[in-house]
Amino acid sequence: MNFELLNKSADTVQANSQGGGESSWIMHHILDSRELDLSPFGIIHLPEIHLFGMDISITKHVVFMWLAALILIIVFLKTARTYKKSLVPKGFSNLFEIVVIFVRDEIAKPTIGSGYEKFLPYLLSVFFFILTCNLLGLVPYGSTATSNIAVTATLATISFLFIQIGGMMKNGILGYFKGLVPHGVPLWLLPIMAVVEILGLFTKPFALAVRLFANMTAGHIVILALIGLIFILHTYFVAPVSVSFALFIYLLELLVALIQAYIFTMLSSLFIGMALHQEH
């Protein structure tokens, strides 16, 4: 019985890998890889690096993260330089200033409250980093680094560290853990509540990571599937429908790119605020 199942699955895998599979190309676009596929201009193979027995090869998503970081550094160093000339910026700096003020006044200030200044650089960095990564996925030949769960999980972990360390620095390590359990809980409930609250600490970043990853992956899969309909059905008549729907999803993706960057930052900020001001 085992033998037959294995036989079948091996055949399926072989069929997929030989180009017979109709969905493998979707995954090819979504997933990380060791090469930059710039066809028809060629394929760039990225170097493999091993450090202390760990495989830290450069991948497509890593390259696009670097690209995002590079863009951000160039843009914001230029923006910062315009403030040296005068307090009133001109041109592009104005645009970025509006977003910076948005993050400060609409995200950090209301959710964290007093003491938000310390976390503002982190929130700004994470907001712009996620936003740029999301948008790079919508550029031709681009790839969405934030549709890699390893990337989102790492960002969420950094958020987690900011939340916990921020809370501990404000309330003291002991005070922070005491404050996790709400006041007025009966003594016999305390062990259960402690477990629940500590679990809650970890579910927050987990939700952050999965939300960003799923949102950024889903849109691309839908676009690719819509385009794929043309090839799966072997007809051009479906093309207008496919293309118009794909365009619609693409515009939706633009919105989602903004919204997910906002939500990640907003929730990080909210959790930081909750860790800082535990009485609420």
Added chain:
Amino acid sequence: MFITKLFALIALVTEGKAVGSPLDINPGVIFWTTITFLFLFFILKKFAWKPILNSLEIREKFIKNSLEAAEKAKEEAQKLISENKLNLSKAEQEAQKIINEGRENAEKLRHQILEESKQQAKKLISDAQAEIERKNQEAFIKLKEQVAEIAVNAAEKIIRENLDREKQSKIVQKYLKDLPKN
């Protein structure tokens, strides 16, 4: 047979050509994400966020101060205007008062002068009347004396013809006495 198939499957899956799962976690990516993000964070924090946020704060303070100063200046101006208005109305009242006083004084003066001139005129008239009366009296007395003298002279002439002068004079005196006084 079984073993070869198993190996073939493993080879295909691990070959890289086979499709993985989006949920696969690649530790290399975690490593690079951490490095990239922390690098980006520290660079931006030092060279971008600090200057940008600082200048934003400076600008906001500047705007706030300017607005407050403008508000204050406006209030002061308002106060000055109302003060000016008050002063102006006071001055107007004063002017009105002075004009009224002047008018009253003029009226009084006019009355006084008129009264005085009237009295003076009256006095002049009465003086003149008195003078006329006096002159009249004088003239009448003179006339009376002259008439008496003429009469006496005439009587003397007559009596010298006829009678004793003494007798005649007595008769004339008597006659004159009997005349009414005026």
